[in-house]
Amino acid sequence: MCRRRGERDNPAMPSTTDLSASHSARRPLAERVEQALTRVIDPEVGLDVVSLGLVYGIVVAGNLVQVELTMTTPACPLAEQIVREAEAAVRSVDGVGAVSVLLVWNPPWTPARMRPEARRALGWST
Amino acid sequence: MTAAELGLRRGVLLVVAAAALTAVLGGLVRAAIALPVAPGPHQVALHGPLFVVGVFGTVIALERAVALAARWAYLAPVAGAVAVGLLLAGWSSPAAAAALLSALALVAINVAIVRRQLASFTLLMLAGALLLAAANALWWRGAGVPTVAPAWMAFFVLTIVAERIELSRLAPTPRWASRLVLALGLAVATAAAFSLVSPSPATRLLGAGFLALALWELRFDLARRTVHMPGLPRYSAAGILAGAGWLAVGGWLLALGELPPAGPRYDAALHAVLVGFVLSMVFAHAPIILPAVAQIRLPFHPVLWWPLAILHGGLAVRLAGDLVGSGAWRRAGSLANALALVAFLLAASWARRTGGGRQPRRQPG
Numbered sequence: 001m002c003r004r005r006g007e008r009d010n011p012a013m014p015s016t017t018d019l020s021a022s023h024s025a026r027r028p029l030a031e032r033v034e035q036a037l038t039r040v041i042d043p044e045v046g047l048d049v050v051s052l053g054l055v056y057g058i059v060v061a062g063n064l065v066q067v068e069l070t071m072t073t074p075a076c077p078l079a080e081q082i083v084r085e086a087e088a089a090v091r092s093v094d095g096v097g098a099v100s101v102l103l104v105w106n107p108p109w110t111p112a113r114m115r116p117e118a119r120r121a122l123g124w125s126t
Numbered sequence: 127m128t129a130a131e132l133g134l135r136r137g138v139l140l141v142v143a144a145a146a147l148t149a150v151l152g153g154l155v156r157a158a159i160a161l162p163v164a165p166g167p168h169q170v171a172l173h174g175p176l177f178v179v180g181v182f183g184t185v186i187a188l189e190r191a192v193a194l195a196a197r198w199a200y201l202a203p204v205a206g207a208v209a210v211g212l213l214l215a216g217w218s219s220p221a222a223a224a225a226l227l228s229a230l231a232l233v234a235i236n237v238a239i240v241r242r243q244l245a246s247f248t249l250l251m252l253a254g255a256l257l258l259a260a261a262n263a264l265w266w267r268g269a270g271v272p273t274v275a276p277a278w279m280a281f282f283v284l285t286i287v288a289e290r291i292e293l294s295r296l297a298p299t300p301r302w303a304s305r306l307v308l309a310l311g312l313a314v315a316t317a318a319a320f321s322l323v324s325p326s327p328a329t330r331l332l333g334a335g336f337l338a339l340a341l342w343e344l345r346f347d348l349a350r351r352t353v354h355m356p357g358l359p360r361y362s363a364a365g366i367l368a369g370a371g372w373l374a375v376g377g378w379l380l381a382l383g384e385l386p387p388a389g390p391r392y393d394a395a396l397h398a399v400l401v402g403f404v405l406s407m408v409f410a411h412a413p414i415i416l417p418a419v420a421q422i423r424l425p426f427h428p429v430l431w432w433p434l435a436i437l438h439g440g441l442a443v444r445l446a447g448d449l450v451g452s453g454a455w456r457r458a459g460s461l462a463n464a465l466a467l468v469a470f471l472l473a474a475s476w477a478r479r480t481g482g483g484r485q486p487r488r489q490p491g
Contacts, residue, residue: 110295
């Protein structure tokens with residue numbers, strides 16, 4: 001079965017941030033992968049790729065994980081490094097087998113993709 | 127990335143380091159500072175091209191080649207490295223031809239990037255690369271450094287400002303400000319193009335454009351926000367904002383009047399832009415770019431603030447010497463700028479050895 005982050009199969013599942021570490025193993029794999037990706041920091045901005053809206057999708061099939069990641073521009077030389085760090089972060093999650101991180105450019109990133117916490121940190125009103 | 131590709135990138139950076147060392151020594155000889163080991167006269171004469179084409183131009187070409195992730199794109203940095211080798215050997219004309227090839231490859235990289243993302247910042251990067259190619263073509267055909275220097279400077283300014291415009295999308299920027307910076311960038315590109323054929327009015331307009339772009343950065347750059355964050359983002363932002371300040375100074379000096387082909391105002395204007403703005407940007411981004419491009423770990427450590435401070439302090443002394451006509455101040459400032467590079471290497475080694483300082487992590491919100 002493939003699950004894409006954001007298409008939660010159990011609407012009653014509490015959000016990632018509500019869960020304590022002791023319950024983390026029971027969270028869906030896609031959520032734990034997303035949590036791991038918050039450790040991947042854009043060094044220029046000091047914020048993580050999830051908050052910046054650079055993670056376009058997390059697909060889980062058994063213990064196989066595929067992450068779709070973008071950059072704010074194709075002119076960015078950090079892409080290769082961020083992909084490498086994302087692979088390492090995902091691989092560190094319990095229960096993950098093979099990892100594939102794909103760099104995608106469509107649709108292009110826009111500031112509207114940033115999460116509210118990142119927008120607030122960078123001076124947006126919402 | 128294959129091991130061969132990584133080796134190629136590191137090899138290019140090694141050549142860049144050789145160019146930087148020779149260029150610095152040549153600059154010190156020019157500033158009438160006695161050295162125990164001095165480069166040859168032709169290398170002293172090529173101080174500017176070594177820094178512009180050999181160091182900054184090749185590093186930008188490497189960054190873009192890595193970003194595009196296409197094998198053919200490595201023609202740009204490799205041709206830049208070949209140009210360095212030829213310059214060091216004293217073969218200026220073949221070096222200029224290699225530099226032209228590098229610039230043309232950089233144009234092709236930027237065309238590919240524009241095709242992926244049509245945006246104001248990708249267009250300005252392409253305009254900068256076209257200027258570099260035009261300037262290198264004239265240099266190859268025998269034009270002197272003072273003739274092509276304004277267009278070389280415009281290449282760096284447009285490339286860096288384009289990167290800053292792109293990043294500044296992460297912060298709220300008024301629509302008028304986004305349109306204004308595109309118009310300013312295109313005006314700078316036009317003035318720089320005209321400076322290659324008619325230096326007198328065009329270089330003054332170019333200076334005014336630099337000044338306006340610097341003020342835009344000081345008002346709207348994302349660094350205005352990241353300077354309040356801890357660790358690397360603050361250090362990087364400080365280097366960017368200080369660099370923008372020097373771009374304003376350089377722009378003002380260029381706008382004052384016709385640029386003489388040598389002398390204190392020429393020295394001050396060029397070094398305000400190339401050392402104050404461009405080299406500061408290199409210092410500010412080295413901990414970000416080196417791991418990304420060459421997998422050379424450079425964790426941020428507070429000791430990195432020292433070379434940045436020496437760089438800007440030294441430049442202030444140097445420009446003060448230029449403006450008041452003090453050779454002693456100019457020499458002291460030049461020496462401090464060279465020491466800033468040495469200090470950066472020492473600080474980087476310290477940061478690598480200690481694994482960086484405490485790295486407080488920014489929590490969004």
